[in-house]
Amino acid sequence: MKQSQLFTKTRKEAPKDEVSKNAQLLIRAGFIDKEMAGVYSFLPLGLRVLENIKNIIREELNAIGGQEMKMTTLQTKDVWEKTDRWREDLDDGIWFRTHLNNETELGLAFTHEEALTKIMTDHVSSYKDLPIYAYQFQTKFRNELRAKSGLLRGREFLMKDLYDFSLDEKQHKEFYEKMKGVYKNIFDKLGIGDRTYLTISNGGTFSKYSFEFQTLCDAGEDILVYDKEKGVAVNKDDFNDDVFADFNINKGDYNFIEEKSAEVGDIYTLGEKYAKAIGLTYKNEKGEEIPVYMGSYGIGVPRVMAVIAEIFSDEKGIIWPESVAPFKVHLLSLNQNEKAEEIYNKLNEEGIEVLLDDRDKKPGEKFADSDLIGIPYRIVVSSKSLEAGGVEFKKRNLEESEIISVDDLIGKLSE
RNA sequence: CGGAGUGUAGUGUAACGGCUAACAUUCUCGCUUUGGGAGCGAGCGACUCCGGGUUCGAAUCCCGGCACUCCGACCA
Numbered sequence: 001m002k003q004s005q006l007f008t009k010t011r012k013e014a015p016k017d018e019v020s021k022n023a024q025l026l027i028r029a030g031f032i033d034k035e036m037a038g039v040y041s042f043l044p045l046g047l048r049v050l051e052n053i054k055n056i057i058r059e060e061l062n063a064i065g066g067q068e069m070k071m072t073t074l075q076t077k078d079v080w081e082k083t084d085r086w087r088e089d090l091d092d093g094i095w096f097r098t099h100l101n102n103e104t105e106l107g108l109a110f111t112h113e114e115a116l117t118k119i120m121t122d123h124v125s126s127y128k129d130l131p132i133y134a135y136q137f138q139t140k141f142r143n144e145l146r147a148k149s150g151l152l153r154g155r156e157f158l159m160k161d162l163y164d165f166s167l168d169e170k171q172h173k174e175f176y177e178k179m180k181g182v183y184k185n186i187f188d189k190l191g192i193g194d195r196t197y198l199t200i201s202n203g204g205t206f207s208k209y210s211f212e213f214q215t216l217c218d219a220g221e222d223i224l225v226y227d228k229e230k231g232v233a234v235n236k237d238d239f240n241d242d243v244f245a246d247f248n249i250n251k252g253d254y255n256f257i258e259e260k261s262a263e264v265g266d267i268y269t270l271g272e273k274y275a276k277a278i279g280l281t282y283k284n285e286k287g288e289e290i291p292v293y294m295g296s297y298g299i300g301v302p303r304v305m306a307v308i309a310e311i312f313s314d315e316k317g318i319i320w321p322e323s324v325a326p327f328k329v330h331l332l333s334l335n336q337n338e339k340a341e342e343i344y345n346k347l348n349e350e351g352i353e354v355l356l357d358d359r360d361k362k363p364g365e366k367f368a369d370s371d372l373i374g375i376p377y378r379i380v381v382s383s384k385s386l387e388a389g390g391v392e393f394k395k396r397n398l399e400e401s402e403i404i405s406v407d408d409l410i411g412k413l414s415e
Numbered sequence: 416c417g418g419a420g421u422g423u424a425g426u427g428u429a430a431c432g433g434c435u436a437a438c439a440u441u442c443u444c445g446c447u448u449u450g451g452g453a454g455c456g457a458g459c460g461a462c463u464c465c466g467g468g469u470u471c472g473a474a475u476c477c478c479g480g481c482a483c484u485c486c487g488a489c490c491a
Contacts, residue, residue: 012440012452013427017483037483085491092416093489111491145416145489153490203491210491221490268491296491335449364451371451382450392450 001327002344003357006030008043010369020219022306023150025318029372031326038147038155040302045373048326050158053301054137056189056323057160060182066133066162071115073139074098075107079114082277096141096155108141113296116163117274124165124292127284131171135162137301149219151306152262162297163270167282172269172293179267179297183213187264190304191321192311196264197226197233200243203269209238209246213265219310220262227254262307263300270294318374319397327355329413330375332366334382343381343391343406350410371396377413 008030018024018034026032031046042050058068080086086107091097096108109115116134124130140159147155162179166172180198187196195216203210212235214224226233232254234243244251275281275291284290305324312319322328329352333340337358344356355375357366363382370378378401380392385403393412394401404412 009425009441010452011426015426016421016428019484113491142490146485146487148485266491270491298491362451362453363449364453366452367450368452380450384450 001355003355004359010372020150022309025309025313045326049305049324052324053304057186060186061135064182066135069134070136071112073109075109077105079118083114093145096143110140110142112161113274117278117280121280124282127282130167132165151302158301160299164295166293168293172295176295183265189323191323199233199235201235202238207269210268212263214261215264215307216259217262217307217310218260220260222261222263223258224261225256225258227256264304265299267297270296317372320374322376325376327353327375329354329377330370332357332380334363336381340381
């Protein structure tokens, strides 16, 4: 893409109504736009990052038999009443409610267990139908009492939610364990694997414990108690004798430290609760009616994006991991648009995603913008570089640059 | 939802109760410049969040509302 065609502009200063680093950087660089507290639009660059994150998740989920679908946001109350989640006391912090013109009450879904369980009643009848792993990327609405920290806690946000529909607890548990590995792969690919911990946490209503994936991050809302060497982590809220006993943790054997972290994913066992309430059952070999055993698995996509921006940034701007970067290469033309366009075409033919800065701007501004936007590789074409024999090649996260010939560029980028 | 703070050109800031609301930046035009947000000049851009009140006079003080930020509570 040519930057002269990109409608977003960068800005030197962050708006004063944003304090969080992720929102400041993402707004300054033109990735997102704030509509209101906790509600952000994704601009072209931001959408590219979001889609890259989605694709990494999608690839991993499809590999284990996940089937992508998309449910509705608008929900009628009947199914939610069956699970007792239409309650008015859930208005604070959870429900956005609305209604049809005929006054039928509706809610904007904050999660989709009920909706999907109900759908499954039309498609599951035999043990032969199970297990099923269905997921979606869906906008969730949560009427948070206090949105905060930019993209970290929004009122409208994209979530990947996968649900497993299993024959019994055993089958569910096997999948649950498998998902721990899948999530690890996902966070590794997203570039935050080395600071993301599988974390013991409160199980909520349906089981005593659940697991979260917590990423070390100063802007996070949680406090992680963890042993880096042994890879054992517990949410500080749940760091107690009960946990030690249940997980066979002898505190003396560990070197626990505390650090702030953000919950980027969670995996829950739901058990039979939803199936029983909504009537999702199957017939086993003996013809007996058995409730389906369920689990749910979430990842907040914009939150992951925010955490990456928080972690991978310096005083000049963002430093995107290659896997999620909006483009692989930022090609800056310093008054050499003809030559630059030649290189641009060549890279595009190789399938390398390039943002070509062909704008009529001063070098300083182009450099500053490039650092702010944070594309992993920067290539400068200038009279100076051409005299030296090619183009200047620099990684965003390194100080050094080198001159390489245009012919060597492709090889260099596929290293 | 409790507490605190803040609302002034697109953005960031300034202005004692008193001149035509100032400066920087963005943007437009001209000239110069071309490796780290350059220089000179000219110009556009604000019912000072909304509504009341006090006052000869309100961006400024008071009341109400709304919005935003932070702390807390909440957070399948």
